[in-house]
Amino acid sequence: MKQTKQHILIVDDELEIRKIIQEILSDEGYSTATASSAEDARNQARSRKPDLVFLDIWMPGEDGISLLKDWKDQPETDFSVVMISGHATIETAIEATKLGAKDFIEKPVSIEKLLAAAEGALPQKIKGEDVFSHLIQNTQPFSKRLEGLEQEMIKNKIFVMQSEEGQEKVAWARALHLKHYSEVGEFKQLQIKQKETSIEQERKDVFETLEDQKNATIFIENIKNLFEENKAPVSKKLIACTHNRPIKIFVSATDTNEISFLEEKNIAVLDISPLRNTLKEVPQILDTTIKFFVERDGHDYRRVSLASQNMLSKYQWPGNLRQLVDLAQALLSRKDKEIVNVDEIQEIITLQGPSGNILIENNLLSLSMKEAKKLFERAYLTRQLELVGGKISELSRRVDMERTNLYRKLQSLDIEYKKKKKPTS
Structure with a gap:
């Protein structure tokens, strides 16, 4: 299996400059391409989207600043740009930075400065990073929404995160933590399990997490599962632990009814769009x-x-x-x-069900014939039921199965369906 190299585009009207920079970056293991003009750079970027562009400011025809303005705010050109120039003013450097340039280096370009600029501007190598937090931080419109949430975090300490299933609320909380609070302390995820413990033990577990000084950001999942007896004490504890302490607390919810027991005046609601x-x-x-x-x-x-x-x-x-x-x-x-x-x-x-989940997994060949058959039947009937709008009579005709046998099959496969009530005489 091969990994893709990070791709860098070098834009400069001087052939020798392009060749020198390309040779240095290629020796460091980067994939490279060159362009001699703004129009050439546009074509290169469309042909293969770069991770980073080294862009000369002064070029015949359209200059680098104009090209940078054109690229700004376009979702398909959200790559990093480092400006290079032999005789730029401070005003030009400031303008380039305001337009989104990551860095500014002067000619003649030294190897040390070039590589330092590349390392600083390129997206960091992914190791064990969570895919959802990565997407939220590195793609539009998620990164823009993240900026909006950051403004809310300046004013508040406790937040209720609302979204539909599948928008990964915990990833939004983790992304905010990584960006602003990872140096303050740890990210802690607390799951309230439905009645799997006693009232006293549940309260003890929640309180210990909230009181732990190592935790800078806490994400509480399934708070609706709290025992009724614990809702008031937990609400008070949430507020108390934020006093004189740099901590942010996120509570996951699908609607406001789940958190009606919390004191609303101390809480900001953050909505994540589908x-x-x-x-x-x-x-x-x-x-x-x-x-x-x-x-x-x-x-x-x-x-x-x-x-x-x-x-x-x-x-x-x-x-x-x-x-x-x-x-x-x-x-x-x-x-x-x-x-x-x-x-x-x-x-x-x-092969994805109504909620978007994969109905047939990739490990099909590792199953027994009986298990694989059951998995296929469930996926097949679930999807067919969705396509006929849940109508059993239509499903019976579509899959060519007598209705009584079809009901038994749906029940044996744990497929939910709405059975019509018999009319009362």
Whole structure:
């Protein structure tokens, strides 16, 4: 399995400068390309999106600042840029920084400065990083929403995070922690398990987590499962532990009814929009997800065709970000083709249930014949039931099975369905 190298584009009208920078970066193991003008740079970036661009300020025709302005705020050009120049003013450097340039280096370029600028501007190598936190920090529109949440964090210490299933609320909390609070202390995830312990033990576990001075950020999941007797004490403890202490507490919820026992005046509600609200950016998010797993796990890179991108931009994503990540992993597990086409996307989405979960897992061949048959039958009937809108009579005709036998089969496979009530005489 091969990993993709980080790709750097060098834009300069002087051939010798381009050759020197390219040689240095290639020797360091980077993939490189060069462009001699702004228009050439646009074509190169469209052909293969770079991770970093070294951009000369003064070029004949369109200069580097104009090109940087053109690239600014375009989702498909969200790569890092380092400006280079032999005779730039402080005002020019400030303008470039305001437009989003990561760094500014002067000619003649030394090897040390060049490599330091590249290392500082390139996305950090992925090791054991969580894919959801990575996407939230490195893709639009998630990174913009993250900035909005950061403003709320300045004013408050306790937050309720609301979103649909699959938007991975814990990842948003972890991303905020990594960006601002990892040096203060640890990130702690606390799950309230439904009545698996006594009232006293549950309260003790929650209090110990809140009082632990090592924890700078705490994410509380399933707070709705608290015993009624513990809701008031936990609410008071949440507020008390934030006094005179640099701590942020996130509470996961699907709606406000789950947290009605908390004192609202001390809490800010953070809403995470569903993925269908950002359909235009879905192809970019999917590509970033694929690159994440390529970099971390060593998969071969697969490019999604334009027709597939158009289809994904119209799909409603019932399983939200979790479904998109599952799709990326399913695509990378298939290694026969470099380009992902519409039929392949459609096939995988068809094998995902109404909530976006994969109905048939990749480890099918490790199962016994009996287990594999049951798994297939459940996936097949679940998807067919969804396609007929839950109508058993229509499902019976569609799969050619007598209705009584069909009911028994659905029950044996634990597939939920709505059985019509018999009319009363």
